[in-house]
Amino acid sequence: MDTRHARAVANEVAGGAQHLASRMLGDPAMGLAGKAKRLYGKSQQALNNAADATRDNVADKPMTAxxxxxxxxxALGAAWALNRSKSAVRERAGAGTLCAPAPEAASLMRIVCRREA
Structure with a gap:
């Protein structure tokens, strides 16, 4: 077990202990903090497991990766370009203009703008 995994387990255990102590003391704020710390530890463990699996997959199949x-x-570049083109159309249309995608399903890149009444 490396230090990343040890920290994740430590956070989860500390969060559970803090939550248990808050139940004994009757402090709801400490209980929420303990639950949050425990969830943080669990999410760290999940992230570490995903990173290890990704590292192993890249080592085994580099071309697939x-x-x-x-x-x-x-995909990210296409989404960014689409968002950028929509923003440019809205900027050119000016304030007080409603812009929406064209009603035709085949033309998703087309945006129709009209002035607000």
Whole structure:
């Protein structure tokens, strides 16, 4: 067990102990803090497990990992470009203008703007 996993387990145990102490003392704020710390420890463990699995997968299948990274990069770039084009249309339309996607399903990139009455 490396230090990342040890910290995650320590946070989870400390959160559980803090929550238990708050129940004995009757302090609801301490109980919420204990629950939050316990959930933080669990999420750290999940993240560490995912990082380990990803590291092992990249070591075993580097070309698959490269292809997946390229696909994710392409998808993020397309989403960014779409958002940027919508923002540009809204800026050109000016204040007091309502902009929405065109009603045609085939033309998702087209945005229709009209002045507010």
């Amino acid at each position: 490269l292809g997946l990274a390229a696909a994710v990069g392409f």
